[in-house]
Amino acid sequence: IAGITQAPTSQILAAGRRMTLRCTQDMRHNAMYWYRQDLGLGLRLIHYSNTAGTTGKGEVPDGYSVSRANTDDFPLTLASAVPSQTSVYFCASSDGSGSPTDTQYFGPGTRLTVL
Amino acid sequence: GQNIDQPTEMTATEGAIVQINCTYQTSGFNGLFWYQQHAGEAPTFLSYNVLDGLEEKGRFSSFLSRSKGYSYLLLKELQMKDSASYLCAVSDSNYQLIWGAGTKLIIKP
Numbered sequence: 001i002a003g004i005t006q007a008p009t010s011q012i013l014a015a016g017r018r019m020t021l022r023c024t025q026d027m028r029h030n031a032m033y034w035y036r037q038d039l040g041l042g043l044r045l046i047h048y049s050n051t052a053g054t055t056g057k058g059e060v061p062d063g064y065s066v067s068r069a070n071t072d073d074f075p076l077t078l079a080s081a082v083p084s085q086t087s088v089y090f091c092a093s094s095d096g097s098g099s100p101t102d103t104q105y106f107g108p109g110t111r112l113t114v115l
Numbered sequence: 116g117q118n119i120d121q122p123t124e125m126t127a128t129e130g131a132i133v134q135i136n137c138t139y140q141t142s143g144f145n146g147l148f149w150y151q152q153h154a155g156e157a158p159t160f161l162s163y164n165v166l167d168g169l170e171e172k173g174r175f176s177s178f179l180s181r182s183k184g185y186s187y188l189l190l191k192e193l194q195m196k197d198s199a200s201y202l203c204a205v206s207d208s209n210y211q212l213i214w215g216a217g218t219k220l221i222i223k224p
Contacts, residue, residue, distance in 0.1 A: 041216055042119065042202070042204075042217065043204075043212075045211060045212070056212070088155060090158070102210065104212065107157060108157050109157055
């Protein structure tokens, strides 16, 4: 395969439960990102990683955590899910060259519903 | 604050031309991206502008005016498959992308 995969495709979760969204890329990209997309709002950055072993907070990091143990994987964890975390979650990656033309490529998304 | 503005929805006719505008106010500027997103799918890259002027790529063109904080995406010879949302994003001083809410384009036969 080539590109980014995400799992699960969709999930319904009870409030208070812990959930990990998985993201794997095979493009050997340095940088990876997690966004959430809500109706009427633009994509909002949750967390990012410029290279394996480093992570940073985006615009809306509260309630989420990430890790980057290797180049390919970038899981997103909701420690205790709340209904406001109902959203579509997209993982993206880029070669992380830091150049202005550093294009981001997106995974297919995970649709998460927290009840 | 940082802000990207796009119209929420536009309607156009198959075979026609449509222009989708984007205005921005960001802390720094390292380029402007346009992405296409079909319903239920991931965004896909369309174009990138960092210098003023028009970039043409087949039926799609993108224009940038940095002094006006303005860009547009021009779609020619519209096809039904062009029905999608079009997302404008600006790379800020930290090379983070700031996204507009997207413009939903509806193509009618």
